[in-house]
Amino acid sequence: MLDSRPLRCFVAVARELHFGRAADQLEIAQSALSRQLLELERKLGVRLLNRGRRSSISLTHAGAALLPEAELALRQLDRAEFVTKRTARGEMGSIDVGYVLSAALSGLLPQVLTAFRSAHPSVEVRLTSMETPRQIEALRSGALDVGFIRPRANYPDSVEASIVHREPLVVAVGNEHPLATQDVDVRALARESFIAPQFDEASGFVEYLAALGARGGFEPRLAHRVRDFITAAMLASAGYGVVLAPKSIAAIQSGNLVCKPIRGYDTMAELAVAYRTAAASPAARLFVNLAKATATAVGSVKRPRRSTARTRKRA
Structure with missing residues (x-):
């Protein structure tokens, strides 16, 4: 196998056709340069240079074939070194990021993406929208590097999470609903039919809705069970019921949807950035650190936590 050092010596001499200038370019002694070239010719079993009696040098046919x-x-070796070092610093590579809709609607995810692209433009970020349970499983299996999720009480041993965003919960109703023009007290919601997004999850908004009923002294009546907030918002705007949702649901463009604060219920909806603790790439670690820093900078996590969800790891 050929070494890169004698190859560099050969290329320098082949370009300059002069031992002295080639040695100066490589910042080595001419004697060391000559030894490298002789060793290269010995390994290849061919003569690469026609050496004149003085300083005149020319390439043999074999040398001319070897040069390109x-x-x-x-160039490939230099590229390999460049890519390897930049990847190790998190400046190159790719990361797979999952997110729930609220991470996009709240503006958190776009803000993190903008800041990350500005700081690390050579890292490819691949986004996938998916529910929290699927994200946690994908993080555990290695299919995702980072996820923006609704926090859970427990995580797999290989996954950790940190709260990065909080926002008030509101009740979203159609503009013709009686609550659309009233102050909404938590006890007044006892008469309402709720549209339950993320109905197939055991945590998250199921817990928020249960806490709402407990605060108002009633059992929430579920009229429709849907998978996502877009569907829930569309049904609410058409008068099919009301939705307990994060305030950012107002970002869904529907002229018929009205979001009302709930007097007597101050629980905050939380978002967490979740990540693999084992074999996390440098780029993924940089992304997570930036998400945490962005949340701190905009004050997203200053208020005390009131949710029943926790971010501790499973014991």
Whole structure:
């Protein structure tokens, strides 16, 4: 196998056709340069240079054939070193990021993406929208590097999470609903039919809705069970019921949807950034750190936590 050092010596001499200038370019002694070239010729079993009696040098046919291949090989080696070092610093590579809709609607995810792209433009970020349970499983299996999720009480041993965003919960109703023009007290919601997003999850908004009923002294009546907030918002705007939702649901463009604060219920909806603790890539670690820093900078996590969800790891 050929070494890169004698190849560099050969390329320098082949370009300069002068031992002295080539040695100066490489910042080595001419004697060391000559030894490297002789060693290269010995390994290949061919003569690469026609050496004149004085300083005149020319390439043999074999040397002329080797030159473009040697230049290509050295460029590949330099590229390999460049990519490896930048990847190790998190400046190159790719990361797979999952997110729930609220991370996009709240503006948190776009803000993190903008800041990350500005700081690390050579890292490819691949986004996938998916529910929290699927994200946690994908993080555990290695299919995702980072996820923006609704926090859970427990996580797999290989997954950790930190709260990065909080926002008030509101009740979203159609503009013709009686509550659309009234102050909404938590006890007044006892008469309402609720549209339950993320109905197939055991945590998250199921817990928020249960806490709402407990605060108002009633059992929430579920009229429709849907998978996502877009569907829930569309049904609410058409008068099919009301939705307990994060305030950012107002970002869904529907002229018929009205979001009302709930007097007597101050629980905050939380978002967490979840990540793999084992074999996390440098780029993924940088992304997570930036998400945490962005949340702190905009004050998203200053208020005390009131949710029943926790972010501790499973014991």
